[in-house]
Amino acid sequence: MSNLDLQEGSVLRLEELSISFGGLKAVDNLSFEIKEKEIFGLIGPNGAGKTTAFNCITQFYRPNHGKIYFRDKHGKVTNLIDHPVHEIIKLGLVRTFQNVELIRELSILDNVLIGAHIDFKSSLLAQALKTKKAKDEETALRNEAIEVLTFLGIADRMLLPAGGQPYGILKKVELARTLMCHPKLIILDEPAAGLNDIETVNLAKVIRTIRDKYGCAVLLVEHDMRLVMDVCDKICAINFGKFLAVGSPKEIQRNKDVQAAYLGETEADQ
Amino acid sequence: MKIKKPAFNLKKNAHLNYVLFGAVLCLVPLLIELGLLRNSYLTLVGSVIIYSVAAIGLNLLLGWSGLISLGTAGFMGLAAYISAYVTVNLKLPFEVAVLLALSIPLAVGILVGLVSLKIEGLYLAIATLSVSEILRKSFEEFGDITNGFSGKTAGYPKLLGFFQLDKYGTYLLLVVVLVGVMILIHNMINGQMGRALNAMRGSEAAAQAMGVHLLKYRLVAFALATSLAALSGILYIHFIKYTYPPTWTLGMSLNILSAIIIGGVRNIYGTILGVFVVFAVPDLFLKQIPYFGAMPGFAYIINGILIIVVIMYYPYGLIYLGNDMKKLWGKVKAKVKP
Numbered sequence: 001m002s003n004l005d006l007q008e009g010s011v012l013r014l015e016e017l018s019i020s021f022g023g024l025k026a027v028d029n030l031s032f033e034i035k036e037k038e039i040f041g042l043i044g045p046n047g048a049g050k051t052t053a054f055n056c057i058t059q060f061y062r063p064n065h066g067k068i069y070f071r072d073k074h075g076k077v078t079n080l081i082d083h084p085v086h087e088i089i090k091l092g093l094v095r096t097f098q099n100v101e102l103i104r105e106l107s108i109l110d111n112v113l114i115g116a117h118i119d120f121k122s123s124l125l126a127q128a129l130k131t132k133k134a135k136d137e138e139t140a141l142r143n144e145a146i147e148v149l150t151f152l153g154i155a156d157r158m159l160l161p162a163g164g165q166p167y168g169i170l171k172k173v174e175l176a177r178t179l180m181c182h183p184k185l186i187i188l189d190e191p192a193a194g195l196n197d198i199e200t201v202n203l204a205k206v207i208r209t210i211r212d213k214y215g216c217a218v219l220l221v222e223h224d225m226r227l228v229m230d231v232c233d234k235i236c237a238i239n240f241g242k243f244l245a246v247g248s249p250k251e252i253q254r255n256k257d258v259q260a261a262y263l264g265e266t267e268a269d270q
Numbered sequence: 271m272k273i274k275k276p277a278f279n280l281k282k283n284a285h286l287n288y289v290l291f292g293a294v295l296c297l298v299p300l301l302i303e304l305g306l307l308r309n310s311y312l313t314l315v316g317s318v319i320i321y322s323v324a325a326i327g328l329n330l331l332l333g334w335s336g337l338i339s340l341g342t343a344g345f346m347g348l349a350a351y352i353s354a355y356v357t358v359n360l361k362l363p364f365e366v367a368v369l370l371a372l373s374i375p376l377a378v379g380i381l382v383g384l385v386s387l388k389i390e391g392l393y394l395a396i397a398t399l400s401v402s403e404i405l406r407k408s409f410e411e412f413g414d415i416t417n418g419f420s421g422k423t424a425g426y427p428k429l430l431g432f433f434q435l436d437k438y439g440t441y442l443l444l445v446v447v448l449v450g451v452m453i454l455i456h457n458m459i460n461g462q463m464g465r466a467l468n469a470m471r472g473s474e475a476a477a478q479a480m481g482v483h484l485l486k487y488r489l490v491a492f493a494l495a496t497s498l499a500a501l502s503g504i505l506y507i508h509f510i511k512y513t514y515p516p517t518w519t520l521g522m523s524l525n526i527l528s529a530i531i532i533g534g535v536r537n538i539y540g541t542i543l544g545v546f547v548v549f550a551v552p553d554l555f556l557k558q559i560p561y562f563g564a565m566p567g568f569a570y571i572i573n574g575i576l577i578i579v580v581i582m583y584y585p586y587g588l589i590y591l592g593n594d595m596k597k598l599w600g601k602v603k604a605k606v607k608p
Binding site: 058060085086087088089090094095097101102103104105106110113114115117118120122124127128129130134138177181 | 454455457458461462463465466468469471472473475476477478479480481482483484490536
């Protein structure tokens with residue numbers, strides 16, 4: 001794959017992405033591009049196909065048509081469609097879930113360590129025998145996980161089981177889990193859903209610090225317009241799976257098509 | 271903030287704990303020789319050890335990985351017959367028998383693991399049950415190898431071709447194997463692999479997003495579970511020295527399954543406690559109860575009641591009873607000494 005498919009300074013580019021379920025075109029010819037270290041919002045009314053677009057990018061769904069170019073950790077451009085779902089994280093692309101997907105019975109620390117799954121190099125046999133190498137690897141990654149948890153301010157809870165923790169904490173644990181793989185691009189699926197106002201304001205701060213500290217781009221799907229307008233450098237709006245507009249938060253707010261999609265068309269417009 | 275290395279502490283050092291547990295089990299022959307325990311207890315405790323090995327394997331599958339199997343008995347029986355046939359009929363060394371009796375069930379187990387990616391839950395349970403029943407029927411039908419309903423006998427193991435074990439020696443071998451299995455499984459489930467299995471059970475989507483290759487870990491889980499079932503079968507045939515088809519029915523698989531639920535899902539000591547409750551308590555205590563003890567099905571009734579009670583009050587197993595006792599004891603102490 002030549003590096004020409006993705007411009008210098010870009011991390012992800014969707015090219016005419018389409019997927020349909022039966023007769024329904026959930027995503028229809030969608031294209032957009034995300035620059036490195038950019039916080040990019042994907043918005044649209046309910047059922048616009050935002051999450052489906054996410055699932056296509058992360059290969060949970062296989063798109064019917066289109067290409068998804070991604071610049072991986074080593075600067076190599078690759079088409080994500082050529083990779084199985086469990087290999088996506090190895091390239092430096094990691095996601096969170098709309099309804100927090102954590103393991104209730106495991107401690108917060110262990111949940112975060114699941115994010116380091118691909119970083120373990122020792123074999124199963126070495127792990128079973130607990131060789132020095134396997135032990136050192138575990139300790140190093142454990143300390144790294146504690147660092148991430150400290151950065152997010154929840155290290156004091158790390159030994160508690162994830163089940164039963166408040167929703168705001170669980171969202172942070174999911175964030176911590178994505179940071180373990182040193183991502184190039186983090187995809188956040190409705191990170192503000194279920195958070196109160198203070199937590200949402202905090203989240204905006206956290207997203208920006210993550211971008212600055214880890215030097216990664218962030219793609220977020222969100223319903224909370226205050227968060228999107230506050231934190232995003234660029235926004236893409238879609239409706240019924242189709243591209244509507246792309247631009248800065250101000251431009252999107254003023255865009256007639258976007259307003260129509262959200263508020264409905266008035267008779268005067270027609 | 272860094273996690274401090276734990277100081278030398280019996281309660282914290284899991285490996286030492288397992289070794290000590292093994293040492294306690296080794297006391298059984300000594301106590302019998304001293305006349306403090308009845309002779310039959312050796313077979314009883316030995317059986318608990320044997321079934322524990324298989325139960326730990328099933329717990330890895332059911333508890334940690336969230337995959338169900340009703341085929342444990344079939345794999346145990348298969349290994350028992352192979353080991354008996356290889357040592358008695360082919361007169362090959364014990365080590366060769368172990369190798370064959372492990373690898374053949376392992377191959378079948380991996381096949382089941384491959385199938386498990388397509389079918390889940392109850393369907394997987396039925397599929398594994400079918401495999402087990404096919405195996406059991408084969409034990410009846412292939413009389414040339416298995417002696418059919420007359421059953422097959424084997425001897426105590428002869429290690430490295432010259433070291434013939436006796437009854438006590440074989441018992442010690444069982445203890446060594448169990449402690450080894452406990453330590454290896456403990457290491458596995460407390461590291462990357464354990465987290466991957468947990469993730470697979472808790473959320474397949476999250477597991478995949480974090481780079482867990484589902485097929486690989488399902489295969490690993492099935493491979494380990496069937497290997498341990500096979501290992502258990504090998505120990506069985508060389509300690510009990512006799513096997514016949516009715517041993518390896520669905521009843522055996524269900525007993526091992528109930529042992530895990532009663533004792534402790536995702537808990538190694540809990541598994542052994544469960545096996546003790548299901549396989550030893552009937553002989554040790556229930557049969558001593560007047561009138562009821564004479565009923566052949568009494569243990570089944572008690573087991574059924576136990577499962578219901580445990581599911582209601584201790585969904586993670588009886589092993590957590592200890593924690594509650596400690597808390598209760600703490601409260602009592604606090605009241606006595608205000």
